[in-house]
Every structure is written in C-alpha cells, then in structure tokens.
Amino acid sequence: MTEQDVRKTLDLHFSLMESIKAHYRMRDKQPDALDKAILYCNQQIELAPTAAVAFEIDYKKEGALPSHTGYEQLAIIREKHGGFAEAIALCEEAKRQGWGEGCTKGRFDWDKRINRCSKKLAKSAPPLPVTPAIIHVTCSSCGQGLNISGKYAGQRGKCNHCGGLVEVPG
Numbered sequence: 001m002t003e004q005d006v007r008k009t010l011d012l013h014f015s016l017m018e019s020i021k022a023h024y025r026m027r028d029k030q031p032d033a034l035d036k037a038i039l040y041c042n043q044q045i046e047l048a049p050t051a052a053v054a055f056e057i058d059y060k061k062e063g064a065l066p067s068h069t070g071y072e073q074l075a076i077i078r079e080k081h082g083g084f085a086e087a088i089a090l091c092e093e094a095k096r097q098g099w100g101e102g103c104t105k106g107r108f109d110w111d112k113r114i115n116r117c118s119k120k121l122a123k124s125a126p127p128l129p130v131t132p133a134i135i136h137v138t139c140s141s142c143g144q145g146l147n148i149s150g151k152y153a154g155q156r157g158k159c160n161h162c163g164g165l166v167e168v169p170g
C-alpha cells in the first residue's frame with residue numbers, strides 16, 4: 001500500500017465516521033437519516049480490512065486499532081431493533097479484525113455487547129439467517145485471500161488480483 005493509498009483510505013474512513021455520527025444524531029428529526037447512517041456504517045465496514053492495514057502503516061506505535069464507529073453504531077442499531085444475531089456477528093467480526101469499541105462510551109469491549117445480545121437472543125424467537133458484512137474467500141486460481149461484501153453472498157465474481165472466477169458462499 002502506497003503512502004497515498006494510506007492517506008486516501010484513512011481520509012475516507014474518518015469522513016464516513018463523521019457522516020455516521022451526523023446522520024445518527026438526526027435520526028429523530030429527519031425521516032431518512034437512520035437509513036443513511038446505516039448506509040455509511042456499511043460503507044465503513046466494507047472499507048474496514050483495508051483501513052486496518054492503513055492504520056497499521058500509519059500508527060505503528062499504537063499496537064492496537066482504534067474504535068470503529070461503523071461496526072459499533074450498526075451493532076447498536078441492530079440491537080435496538082431486535083437484530084441480536086446480526087449485532088453479535090458485527091461485534092465478532094470487529095473483534096476479529098482487532099477494532100476497539102468505544103466511540104460512544106469510551107470503552108473497548110465488544111464482549112459485553114456480545115454477551116448481552118446472546119442473552120436477549122436466547123429469549124427471543126429463532127433468528128433469521130445472517131449474512132456477515134464481510135465474507136472471506138480464497139481465490140482458487142491464485143490463492144489470494146479476498147474480503148468480499150456480504151451483499152454478494154451466493155454470487156460469482158472476478159478475483160481482483162488475477163481475474164479468475166470466484167464463487168462467494170452464501
């Protein structure tokens with residue numbers, strides 16, 4: 001990743017963070033603000049694996065990644081609306097990637113939300129199948145690990161490294 005790519009990625013990451021916060025704040029005043037906040041969360045989540053690499057290059061001394069607004073805010077929204085399984089999947093994915101939780105409460109604690117949502121889930125109706133926000137696929141042609149948006153689950157596409165056919169599970 002070049003210096004320029006690092007800058008571009010981090011700029012996009014932070015501008016999405018601001019968009020998420022601004023729209024979520026307006027959710028009771030503007031009819032489409034919550035939908036937009038969700039859209040920006042998904043965009044920031046889609047960027048997350050690349051942003052993680054950029055952060056590692058740019059903030060070498062830190063050791064750990066900062067909090068991730070998109071994962072956290074979307075998990076909060078899903079939990080609020082009863083999407084406990086989806087909230088858990090988001091937290092687990094963020095945790096696996098090494099992001100912290102804490103943009104709203106100053107904490108780095110995905111496990112707390114996972115535990116709470118698991119308890120709520122156990123009490124609620126059987127969950128619908130959940131598609132993860134990011135699907136990890138290994139290209140069978142070149143062996144490259146790919147991070148593909150969950151919206152392509154069950155579809156075919158081209159590997160962005162070798163152009164080979166990639167089937168996305170789902």
Ligand SMILES: [Zn+2]
Binds near residue numbers: 143160161163164
């Ligand atoms: Zn490939």
